[in-house]
Amino acid sequence: xxxxxxxxxxxxxxPRLSLTGDSRYxxxxxxxxxxxxxxxxxxxxxxxxxxxxxxxxxxHYTYIELGDxxxxxxxxxxxxxxxxxxxxxxxxxQFYQQGRLYFLHGNHDMVNARPAxxxxxxxxxxxxxxxxxxxxxxxxxxxxxxxxxxxNSRFWKLSRFLVRYVWKPLEHFGVLDPTSxxxxxxxxxxTEKKLSSWADAAGRILISGHTHRPxxxxxxxxxxxxxxxxxxxxxxxxxxxxxxxxxxxxxxxAGEDMVLYVSRQELEGPVRLPE
Numbered sequence: 001x002x003x004x005x006x007x008x009x010x011x012x013x014x015p016r017l018s019l020t021g022d023s024r025y026x027x028x029x030x031x032x033x034x035x036x037x038x039x040x041x042x043x044x045x046x047x048x049x050x051x052x053x054x055x056x057x058x059x060h061y062t063y064i065e066l067g068d069x070x071x072x073x074x075x076x077x078x079x080x081x082x083x084x085x086x087x088x089x090x091x092x093x094q095f096y097q098q099g100r101l102y103f104l105h106g107n108h109d110m111v112n113a114r115p116a117x118x119x120x121x122x123x124x125x126x127x128x129x130x131x132x133x134x135x136x137x138x139x140x141x142x143x144x145x146x147x148x149x150x151x152n153s154r155f156w157k158l159s160r161f162l163v164r165y166v167w168k169p170l171e172h173f174g175v176l177d178p179t180s181x182x183x184x185x186x187x188x189x190x191t192e193k194k195l196s197s198w199a200d201a202a203g204r205i206l207i208s209g210h211t212h213r214p215x216x217x218x219x220x221x222x223x224x225x226x227x228x229x230x231x232x233x234x235x236x237x238x239x240x241x242x243x244x245x246x247x248x249x250x251x252x253x254a255g256e257d258m259v260l261y262v263s264r265q266e267l268e269g270p271v272r273l274p275e
Contacts (some may be wrong), residue, residue, distance in 0.1 A: 033085050
């Protein structure tokens with residue numbers, strides 16, 4: 001199956017949410033929540049992520065996670081992940097109780113695509129989701145993006161084996177996984193080119209994660225990327241307010257009084273969606 005067929009299939013039965021002038025969505029991907037050990041790449045930015053979640057909860061955003069939320073390649077089960085990040089999952093559950101939580105699955109949490117999803121709360125993890133413009137404009141197609149990466153889609157079980165038993169131990173010695181689109185610049189660019197080509201050929205606006213490289217450009221560009229929550233400088237995401245998109249970054253800063261605080265910064269946008 002080609003990558004175009006895999007991307008098309010992700011949207012065959014995708015849920016559709018309304019996109020109106022009053023809509024508020026926050027798109028975040030690639031949290032890679034782990035079990036709190038030295039391999040837990042999410043751990044260093046957990047406080048930034050929690051602060052961002054609290055902000056979006058208070059301001060009535062719907063949270064959409066575009067895959068790889070939980071690190072289930074390096075870890076075999078959700079139990080330790082939920083235990084170490086219980087405050088995070090409790091906050092996510094508050095979104096869920098108000099009908100403001102949607103999960104997509106990526107390659108690192110592919111097991112959540114099974115009929116009985118693993119996790120807390122136990123809710124569906126979809127391959128894709130569509131934000132349907134109520135005004136008749138262009139819809140937004142959301143997916144993780146691993147469908148454009150053969151090794152991490154069709155052969156994801158092989159990749160999981162290599163990560164779990166080869167690259168995870170070597171990470172302690174500074175060896176990066178060469179099969180990862182997030183850590184290998186050649187694979188990153190190749191995957192992004194395929195995602196962009198699919199969006200252009202289909203005449204759609206595609207938003208994904210997977211490569212960890214944030215992207216939001218005004219003009220004719222039809223492919224955007226949320227970035228990730230495991231950047232060394234903080235976390236990134238795409239906010240949707242009405243029909244405008246803004247790429248934001250959450251970082252830790254120090255005030256003049258030397259008190260540390262969490263800061264929300266706008267990197268790109270707002271970009272107005274085409275009619």
